[in-house]
Amino acid sequence: MKVRTRFAPSPTGFMHVGNLRTALYAWLWAKKNDGVFMLRIEDTDQARFVEGAEEMVYKTLRTAGLTWDEGPDVGGEYGPYVQSQRKDMYLPYAKQLVEMGKAYYCFCTKEELDERRAAVEAEGGTFKYDKHCLSLSKEEVERRIAAGEPYVIRQNVPTEGKADFDDAIFGHIEVDCSELDDMILIKADGMPTYNFANVIDDHTMGVTHVLRGMEYLSSTPKYNLLYDAFGWEKPTYVHLTTIMRDATHKLSKRDGDATFEDLVNLGYLPEAIINYLALVGWSPGDEREFFTLDELKEAFSLEGLSKSPAIFDHNKLRWMNAEYIRRMDGKAYFEKALPWLCRAGLGEMAAKPENEEIFIRILQPRTEVFSDIANVVDFLAELGEYDIELFTNKKSKTNPEVSKAVLESVIPLMEALPDWNETALHDLLIGYAEANGMKNGTLLWPVRIAMSGRTVTPGGAIEIAALLGRGEALRRLKLGLDKLAAV
RNA sequence: GGCCUCGUGGUCAAGCGGUCAAGACACCGCCCUUUCACGGCGGUAACAGGAGUUCGAUUCUCCUCGAGGUCACCA
Numbered sequence: 001m002k003v004r005t006r007f008a009p010s011p012t013g014f015m016h017v018g019n020l021r022t023a024l025y026a027w028l029w030a031k032k033n034d035g036v037f038m039l040r041i042e043d044t045d046q047a048r049f050v051e052g053a054e055e056m057v058y059k060t061l062r063t064a065g066l067t068w069d070e071g072p073d074v075g076g077e078y079g080p081y082v083q084s085q086r087k088d089m090y091l092p093y094a095k096q097l098v099e100m101g102k103a104y105y106c107f108c109t110k111e112e113l114d115e116r117r118a119a120v121e122a123e124g125g126t127f128k129y130d131k132h133c134l135s136l137s138k139e140e141v142e143r144r145i146a147a148g149e150p151y152v153i154r155q156n157v158p159t160e161g162k163a164d165f166d167d168a169i170f171g172h173i174e175v176d177c178s179e180l181d182d183m184i185l186i187k188a189d190g191m192p193t194y195n196f197a198n199v200i201d202d203h204t205m206g207v208t209h210v211l212r213g214m215e216y217l218s219s220t221p222k223y224n225l226l227y228d229a230f231g232w233e234k235p236t237y238v239h240l241t242t243i244m245r246d247a248t249h250k251l252s253k254r255d256g257d258a259t260f261e262d263l264v265n266l267g268y269l270p271e272a273i274i275n276y277l278a279l280v281g282w283s284p285g286d287e288r289e290f291f292t293l294d295e296l297k298e299a300f301s302l303e304g305l306s307k308s309p310a311i312f313d314h315n316k317l318r319w320m321n322a323e324y325i326r327r328m329d330g331k332a333y334f335e336k337a338l339p340w341l342c343r344a345g346l347g348e349m350a351a352k353p354e355n356e357e358i359f360i361r362i363l364q365p366r367t368e369v370f371s372d373i374a375n376v377v378d379f380l381a382e383l384g385e386y387d388i389e390l391f392t393n394k395k396s397k398t399n400p401e402v403s404k405a406v407l408e409s410v411i412p413l414m415e416a417l418p419d420w421n422e423t424a425l426h427d428l429l430i431g432y433a434e435a436n437g438m439k440n441g442t443l444l445w446p447v448r449i450a451m452s453g454r455t456v457t458p459g460g461a462i463e464i465a466a467l468l469g470r471g472e473a474l475r476r477l478k479l480g481l482d483k484l485a486a487v
Numbered sequence: 488g489g490c491c492u493c494g495u496g497g498u499c500a501a502g503c504g505g506u507c508a509a510g511a512c513a514c515c516g517c518c519c520u521u522u523c524a525c526g527g528c529g530g531u532a533a534c535a536g537g538a539g540u541u542c543g544a545u546u547c548u549c550c551u552c553g554a555g556g557u558c559a560c561c562a
Binding site for chain 1: 488489490491492493494498499500501509510511512513520521522523524525526553554555556557558559560561562
């Protein structure tokens with residue numbers, strides 16, 4: 001049978017990385033098996049409708065490379081792919097269950113239930129619906145429905161026996177029916193609940209493998225009662241572990257960088273995010289860590305899925321992103337970096353053709369996340385205040401006195417330079433150090449400090465001088481000398 | 488609280504009765520070096536605890552502990 005998987009988000013905002021990973025695994029499993037990956041929008045909760053969230057889902061999936069074969073926008077023979085548009089499909093199935101005695105109409109109002117629940121819980125108990133409306137006669141039910149009384153349809157769970165299912169990762173899961181509540185299948189507004197819609201949709205849409213979060217693990221046996229009632233073949237369930245922020249909290253959107261969009265905006269590359277995400281909760285079994293989507297597709301297997309929750313390691317994502325950046329083509333890197341350089345006020349400097357290569361050379365190996373760039377290069381846009389103590393560096397054998405002497409002798413030479421470019425600057429400065437028997441560092445440290453006001457900079461004195469250009473470089477050097485005048 | 492699930496270094500994670508218990512990130516040290524990175528080399532660090540089963544348990548069973556999930560007219 002052809003493998004069909006689905007990703008079924010409820011459109012409530014940005015895409016949490018945990019959801020993205022679920023989508024990824026579902027996509028991988030379908031693609032690995034030459035199957036179909038479909039997108040279904042679960043919007044049965046009208047109260048939670050969020051404008052534009054559906055488009056967000058499309059956009060995220062697309063930039064992540066997870067294209068769907070069937071879905072709301074592309075269609076398919078199992079449509080519609082939006083649950084609210086399937087509204088009319090559910091009631092007949094629910095009625096069928098009622099006929100079979102596997103479900104029943106219930107007229108208890110939400111308020112009554114809430115009250116009873118509160119009372120039970122106040123005494124430390126767990127509320128369970130008492131099947132109150134199960135005993136209603138058919139006539140009474142019909143009468144009340146005809147009278148326009150609001151109702152829901154509940155699943156009639158047996159009071160005895162077991163409900164169970166087999167999970168591809170967790171194995172056999174079994175629970176006593178007595179633990180189960182008569183869950184609502186059809187809500188008072190006529191919409192199905194998630195639980196019911198899922199069963200109906202997954203079956204009618206031919207889903208063969210259900211990949212979803214762990215939170216459904218304990219309610220799945222209850223779904224299977226429904227499959228059994230209808231006599232339907234059950235899909236293979238694959239419950240995925242939760243992605244955690246730390247040992248005791250799951251990664252939440254409130255943490256600020258838990259959505260795909262957050263990460264992209266911070267300057268993470270979609271391919272790196274996907275690659276990292278694939279490895280949170282799944283292992284290829286060998287030592288590979290870098291995968292394209294295609295390679296992932298080859299390597300993916302249900303056996304490699306983990307049973308225990310994994311903590312999202314920003315550190316490792318960062319490293320992996322850096323690794324992706326380093327492997328980028330220089331040009332491509334520059335293109336991605338340019339907006340960030342502009343944001344740092346370096347648009348003009350970066351626009352000079354001769355500077356492009358320098359920027360690539362000094363920044364690419366140092367960029368872990370694109371948003372880092374601004375803080376690393378801001379000194380190029382503006383020289384900040386700095387203390388002359390920065391001129392002291394033991395390893396370079398410099399201090400304010402030495403620096404003063406260095407700047408005094410080197411500034412005129414630089415001013416006299418006919419061409420201001422890296423090669424010329426290099427030959428001049430390195431040549432000078434050599435001729436005077438100095439360590440390169442002794443000469444270059446003061447020059448770099450004066451030009452940057454920073455002890456740590458991307459690139460060295462020569463690159464910085466070239467980027468700054470003759471006028472600005474010299475201005476800063478003289479400024480440095482002034483600062484040192486009193487020494 | 489009932490029920491379900493999970494438990495290998497700080498983190499991800501291999502292992503699926505016999506290993507000196509991989510690898511990666513992070514951390515530390517050394518080298519390279521024009522600062523910082525990059526790169527190279529090396530290092531610290533783990534089977535939650537206790538009973539069994541077995542010639543032998545990280546691996547199988549049970550208990551304890553710890554953590555998560557679930558008990559909605561939310562998904």
